[in-house]
Amino acid sequence: xxxxxxxxxxxxxxxxxxxxxxxxxxxxxxxxxxxxxxxxxxxxxxxxxxxxxxxxxxxxxxxxxxxxxxxxxxxxxxxxxxxxxxxxxxxxxxxxxxxxxxxxxxxxxxxxxxxxxxxxxxxxxxxxxxxxxxxxxxxxxxxxxxxxxxxxxxxxxxxxxxxxxxxxxxxxxxxxxxxxxxxxxxxxxxxxxxxxxxxxxxxxxxxxxxxxxxxxxxxxxxxxxxxxxxxxxxxxxxxxxxxxxxxxxxxxxxxxxxxxxxxxxxxxxxxxxxxxxxxxxxxxxxxxxxxxxxxxxxxxxxxxxxxxxxxxxxxxxxxxxxxxxxxxxxxxxxxxxxxxxxxxxxxxxxxxxxxxxxxxxxxxxxxxxxxxxxxxxxxxxxxxxxxxxxxxxxxxxxxxxxxxxxxxxxxxxxxxxxxxxxxxxxxxxxxxxxxxxxxxxxxxxxxxxxxx
Amino acid sequence: xxxxxxxxxxxxxxxxxxxxxxxxxxxxxxxxxxxxxxxxxxxxxxxxxxxxxxxxxxxxxxxxxxxxxxxxxxxxxxxxxxxxxxxxxxxxxxxxxxxxxxxxxxxxxxxxxxxxxxxxxxxxxxxxxxxxxxxxxxxxxxxxxxxxxxxxxxxxxxxxxxxxxxxxxxxxxxxxxxxxxxxxxxxxxxxxxxxxxxxxxxxxxxxxxxxxxxxxxxxxxxxxxxxxxxxxxxxxxxxxxxxxxxxxxxxxxxxxxxxxxxxxxxxxxxxxxxxxxxxxxxxxxxxxxxxxxxxxxxxxxxxxxxxxxxxx
Numbered sequence: 001x002x003x004x005x006x007x008x009x010x011x012x013x014x015x016x017x018x019x020x021x022x023x024x025x026x027x028x029x030x031x032x033x034x035x036x037x038x039x040x041x042x043x044x045x046x047x048x049x050x051x052x053x054x055x056x057x058x059x060x061x062x063x064x065x066x067x068x069x070x071x072x073x074x075x076x077x078x079x080x081x082x083x084x085x086x087x088x089x090x091x092x093x094x095x096x097x098x099x100x101x102x103x104x105x106x107x108x109x110x111x112x113x114x115x116x117x118x119x120x121x122x123x124x125x126x127x128x129x130x131x132x133x134x135x136x137x138x139x140x141x142x143x144x145x146x147x148x149x150x151x152x153x154x155x156x157x158x159x160x161x162x163x164x165x166x167x168x169x170x171x172x173x174x175x176x177x178x179x180x181x182x183x184x185x186x187x188x189x190x191x192x193x194x195x196x197x198x199x200x201x202x203x204x205x206x207x208x209x210x211x212x213x214x215x216x217x218x219x220x221x222x223x224x225x226x227x228x229x230x231x232x233x234x235x236x237x238x239x240x241x242x243x244x245x246x247x248x249x250x251x252x253x254x255x256x257x258x259x260x261x262x263x264x265x266x267x268x269x270x271x272x273x274x275x276x277x278x279x280x281x282x283x284x285x286x287x288x289x290x291x292x293x294x295x296x297x298x299x300x301x302x303x304x305x306x307x308x309x310x311x312x313x314x315x316x317x318x319x320x321x322x323x324x325x326x327x328x329x330x331x332x333x334x335x336x337x338x339x340x341x342x343x344x345x346x347x348x349x350x351x352x353x354x355x356x357x358x359x360x361x362x363x364x365x366x367x368x369x370x371x372x373x374x375x376x377x378x379x380x381x382x383x384x385x386x387x388x389x390x391x392x393x394x395x396x397x398x399x400x401x402x403x404x405x406x407x408x409x410x411x412x413x414x415x416x417x418x419x420x421x422x423x424x425x426x427x428x429x430x431x432x433x434x435x436x437x438x439x440x441x442x443x444x445x446x447x448x449x450x451x452x
Numbered sequence: 453x454x455x456x457x458x459x460x461x462x463x464x465x466x467x468x469x470x471x472x473x474x475x476x477x478x479x480x481x482x483x484x485x486x487x488x489x490x491x492x493x494x495x496x497x498x499x500x501x502x503x504x505x506x507x508x509x510x511x512x513x514x515x516x517x518x519x520x521x522x523x524x525x526x527x528x529x530x531x532x533x534x535x536x537x538x539x540x541x542x543x544x545x546x547x548x549x550x551x552x553x554x555x556x557x558x559x560x561x562x563x564x565x566x567x568x569x570x571x572x573x574x575x576x577x578x579x580x581x582x583x584x585x586x587x588x589x590x591x592x593x594x595x596x597x598x599x600x601x602x603x604x605x606x607x608x609x610x611x612x613x614x615x616x617x618x619x620x621x622x623x624x625x626x627x628x629x630x631x632x633x634x635x636x637x638x639x640x641x642x643x644x645x646x647x648x649x650x651x652x653x654x655x656x657x658x659x660x661x662x663x664x665x666x667x668x669x670x671x672x673x674x675x676x677x678x679x680x681x682x683x684x685x686x687x688x689x690x691x692x693x694x695x696x697x698x699x700x701x702x703x704x705x706x707x708x709x710x711x712x713x714x715x716x717x718x719x720x721x722x723x724x725x726x727x728x729x730x731x732x733x734x735x736x737x738x739x740x741x742x743x744x745x746x747x748x749x750x751x752x753x754x755x756x757x758x759x760x761x762x763x764x
Contacts, residue, residue, distance in 0.1 A: 357537025359502055360610075361551050361600075362526030375541045450541045450584075 079134035086131040089183035140198040147192035162228035174230035203443035249406035253392040260335030268343025285337035300326035327404030342384025346377025386441035459508035483655035534613035536597030538585040545581040699724035716741035
């Protein structure tokens with residue numbers, strides 16, 4: 001899936017402040033916040049890293065030099081690695097982990113012990129078939145089909161395995177996917193991503209692909225095939241809080257993004273026109289960007305607490321020293337730099353001849369902005385919004401630390417209880433959302449590049 | 453008619469255009485030539501008020517440009533620049549429709565006008581209307597640029613190095629096309645270039661500028677025979693002078709009675725072309741035909757030489 005999101009240049013052009021973002025994504029730079037935040041930033045940053053990782057690999061495999069002793073059968077390099085991974089997953093790693101209850105250490109179950117004999121044989125045959133395709137098949141469509149079949153088999157299989165391994169009537173036992181399953185997922189996903197990259201799908205095809213993937217996941221979850229997995233058992237226990245936190249998470253991430261656009265776009269336009277404002281603005285926002293998120297939450301507690309106690313209206317609006325308000329404000333502040341910087345950069349790279357011709361033909365300043373400058377800057381501005389969205393979906397996890405809610409609530413509860421399934425209940429939706437946001441916005445960015 | 457009246461532009465202590473006055477009559481082409489930094493573009497851009505003059509005024513058909521709101525003024529004056537500045541996110545038809553759309557023409561009228569212009573510029577509407585600028589060659593982009601400037605049927609056209617980005621072969625064809633279209637539409641054109649050949653090929657009158665000042669504004673022939681200053685003489689090129697003069701004169705002027713061997717030349721062709729062909733074919737005389745193809749006389753090397761001397 002990651003291959004769907006080719007690493008796009010975040011900013012081009014001349015803005016000297018751009019380097020802060022282009023070098024390393026803001027999401028990835030924030031490693032200095034202790035272990036807790038480090039975990040989330042790996043998750044969110046993974047979307048970008050995995051994408052470039054796959055791109056590098058696929059570009060290597062497509063290199064023409066492929067020395068082979070037997071020219072009739074040539075081995076694909078990435079495919080060989082994938083095939084080896086599949087072998088390790090099948091024969092040397094536990095497929096699931098069984099635990100007597102949700103917090104004790106578990107014991108691994110190899111595939112043969114994790115499924116009834118027919119199921120174990122079926123999964124093994126399918127996985128070996130995928131490995132064979134990965135190593136030998138050249139056509140990307142065949143490789144994609146093989147990967148899809150593989151994913152369609154192992155996802156239900158792990159749910160089936162959970163039901164099979166759990167002793168009947170035991171509600172305390174927990175079964176979760178283990179190394180073997182994750183390696184299979186990784187191998188198939190790599191194969192699919194590589195095939196998708198080679199197919200060079202257009203934006204609409206990519207949107208269709210993600211819609212299909214989302215549909216498949218929804219089908220899997222609603223069918224009940226996974227209900228015996230520990231993750232879904234954690235979900236079942238927290239069904240209503242899960243959706244409340246999901247709404248809160250989305251509200252924090254999208255709300256702060258919309259607010260940042262409403263403020264950042266005009267600021268960027270002004271900054272483009274007035275050089276001195278631009279310099280000052282970008283410097284301030286760059287400094288904000290370097291403040292670690294937990295520190296920023298801490299910094300905001302004092303002024304917001306003061307505001308809440310002294311301004312009745314602020315308190316009535318729900319503004320407190322801790323909670324959603326400081327989280328929202330912090331996310332908003334982090335979002336401003338990408339929006340403003342990319343707006344400035346996007347407007348700066350509109351060719352001077354184009355604006356000169358537009359003026360010479362009698363387009364007013366407003367007409368030039370709406371009809372010429374903004375449409376031409378749009379792909380760069382959207383690239384900024386993409387950064388903001390992926391960053392916010394990840395950062396919103398940290399909001400739970402100051403009572404801001406969101407998926408982070410489960411992550412931190414899970415860490416407190418050493419219940420890794422609960423951590424995953426918060427982390428997996430965050431990662432999936434970031435992936436999806438990156439892919440969808442990349443497609444939109446491509447669609448916005450009219451006539452180039 | 454464009455009248456420039458004592459126009460001056462200063463930036464601080466630097467004067468970029470100093471007290472320039474000239475008039476471009478209806479339906480004629482005036483070419484401003486000069487070295488780079490001479491103030492040509494600034495002069496041009498003060499006409500549609502992209503640059504506000506420090507002193508002096510510009511009259512368009514007798515109307516002071518300062519009395520017209522600047523956007524309206526620019527809707528009335530076509531504008532073509534080097535590189536054309538086509539909108540990359542709009543296709544050819546949308547680019548050409550820019551000013552008509554600003555003026556609120558209805559859709560039907562805009563579509564008709566776009567098609568008419570594409571035909572005029574020899575771009576097949578079926579093929580080119582939906583293309584984006586980056587899909588066009590340099591020559592095609594140039595034609596779309598001029599078509600866009602002419603879309604709202606302006607009586608006046610300002611062109612700043614409109615052929616500067618073209619290679620020499622396409623450039624000369626584009627110049628011929630512009631001349632043909634200008635003669636057909638009767639547009640008044642003020643064109644800026646640093647290319648003397650272009651000036652002589654297109655200009656009814658040529659304005660020579662150097663270091664912010666207008667040195668001479670005259671017909672091409674006058675510029676050759678009576679250069680006002682040494683700089684003009686140098687710019688015109690003393691060695692080129694006889695050939696430039698001959699290129700301004702048509703065969704008709706040196707027509708002699710009688711016939712001759714070989715392929716005839718048209719009476720409307722230039723004496724320079726005639727001489728060139730005589731040299732190349734190794735003949736002393738060649739027949740002359742009118743536009744219908746009927747032989748009307750002959751032209752000789754000797755005759756051209758004598759006529760050329762009389763011009764100097």
